[in-house]
Amino acid sequence: MKAAISSLISSKNLNFHCSRTTLLHSKPVFPRSPSFLSPTPTKTHQIRTNFDKTSRIHTTHFSSIMASSYKPEQARAPPALSLPAPPVTKARYFFKIGLCQLSVTPDKERNIAHARKAIEEAASKGAQLIMLPEIWNSPYSNDSFPVYAEDIDAGGDASPSTAMLSEVARLLKITIVGGSIPERVRDKLYNTCCIFGSDGKLKAKHRKIHLFDIDIPGKITFIESKTLTAGQSPTIVDTGRIGVGICYDLRFQELAMIYAARGAHLLCYPGAFNMTTGPLHWELLQRARAADNQLYVATCSPARDAGAGYVAWGHSTLVGPFGEVLATAEHEETIVIAEIDYSIIELRRTNLPLQKQRRGDLYQLVDVQRLNSE
């Protein structure tokens, strides 16, 4: 297994390469008439991201194609991708997700065995996609991160946590969004989520992009950047089409918007909000990301341990594409099993056709890496 993981993660830019592969096979979300195809794509992008006088010339061209003169397709650069083509079987649209809200202790071996048991239980209840919490193999603290960190790229004994995830994914034929663990890469530490396919192979790694540095005096102060380094790429994987963020990443609406424009069905955020930010924002932010982007959002928190240095809010949740809470938990250890039906996404986007109503003539969200790769 060590070799398998190593080969998959040998590219420094794995995350983006994963998504790039799919981008090449995806179609634009807005139908284009044959006449649209005449300008070179390069030229179109230059105009979309460089609002100079030439854009007015291009407007004339678009106006004959789009029902709207408001250039909704330009509200994202590059333009938003369509959802992936319908799968052959209904089963790929409709499946159960399991959110393992685990208790986490200072005993790493116990945490790994415990997580495995929870995954097995979720799978026995029919979950095909199983998610773990943020930092599930270690206490959540800057002191613990270096101690519990693993060399994921080395795999095997150097990363017992991900070795377990890979094995159990393969044995149970399930997809695992493996929460996160502290990752060591030479002299750097990351907060990293590994996504394993039902063949046990590592599909992608997401390193937390936005580090948790906040200061609400008398309530919660945490400076994750004291020990951790931020990741360099958004991460989208094709086990369904899943965008991944970790905890504080959820606060940045731009990341969810990028994922939606990359054709995501589902955003998975392992997270550990606390007793201040949890009641304030945990549910709000996931519902907002789901409703604004018209896709599913799933979160998975550790169970609450009132005696821990950092007390997690819990409340792992699945939200539907109307921003509706479909299933949730309280704060104790539990497994949330809930049904996802990707076909609902198309329905909601027909009900509220936001993507066709955006004002690309007034605003544009640029996905920098995707644009640079084109």
Added chain:
Amino acid sequence: MKAAISSLISSKNLNFHCSRTTLLHSKPVFPRSPSFLSPTPTKTHQIRTNFDKTSRIHTTHFSSIMASSYKPEQARAPPALSLPAPPVTKARYFFKIGLCQLSVTPDKERNIAHARKAIEEAASKGAQLIMLPEIWNSPYSNDSFPVYAEDIDAGGDASPSTAMLSEVARLLKITIVGGSIPERVRDKLYNTCCIFGSDGKLKAKHRKIHLFDIDIPGKITFIESKTLTAGQSPTIVDTGRIGVGICYDLRFQELAMIYAARGAHLLCYPGAFNMTTGPLHWELLQRARAADNQLYVATCSPARDAGAGYVAWGHSTLVGPFGEVLATAEHEETIVIAEIDYSIIELRRTNLPLQKQRRGDLYQLVDVQRLNSE
């Protein structure tokens, strides 16, 4: 008064010119060292919006200035503006807002007199900023819009609704965000909000940018674009620094992001969500806009009339910069009086310094009109 209004709205691009004036006097939100000032602003923007190879050269330059190498200042183009400089008196930071959740009837004269009374009542309770609902002088229907529409630019008898707003603003020395009314401009109709200063002068007009075209079968279907034309500009006014949207505009997170980057303290959305979208999204969206952009959000709905063709949800609300509901209403006619303290915005942005944590190296929201004007 007619002359006063006419002179103020003679420019076709009034809305943007209003904000442009302030932009020139604002400072960037991120401190720049003297060495930053050497490159020409034009060159900087070219690099920010045109992700070519030269951006790498520029990165080197930024890295000596920003604590972060993640280019948070590039997450908005042009870069986000600072909040306006502190006012001379505390009173300008701290004031009462009044949200007049009015009943609306087919009798226009009654609606105008009724709105005036409500404004007077709100002012008598100390409100210095008073907001009316979307379409408060007319039933909300495509049949009614042409019948109740007024020529706001002509003013006086041609627009009795805005004449009343101007007069009462001047007499009571209050600012009015005048909900919206159907506006006629030659052969076009708009859904338009007029903002009057405490001198009775029209500060800005916002024409609904995103028209309400939705279809949730068996629940709610409404195609506003059958009769209305969409506005062409975001609108921000300096009576405080207020960004204005109307109802469906609230669904588009990009608009709120633009306003925040233009230095808004408060977003005002007159709106009339319905019995389907109201319970689903009314509170969620305003809380999300407030929390994501760390500013105040106020909404004002008509009171519910179960016998009307379009049944409004009600629930006019003020939300604080942590996304917390500060004051709200049920569905019956009422006036919500609530306190706003703009200094809280800075506090929340210190607690959660999102604007310094954004990843301008990964995403960028472009404010097209502001960029073009530079």
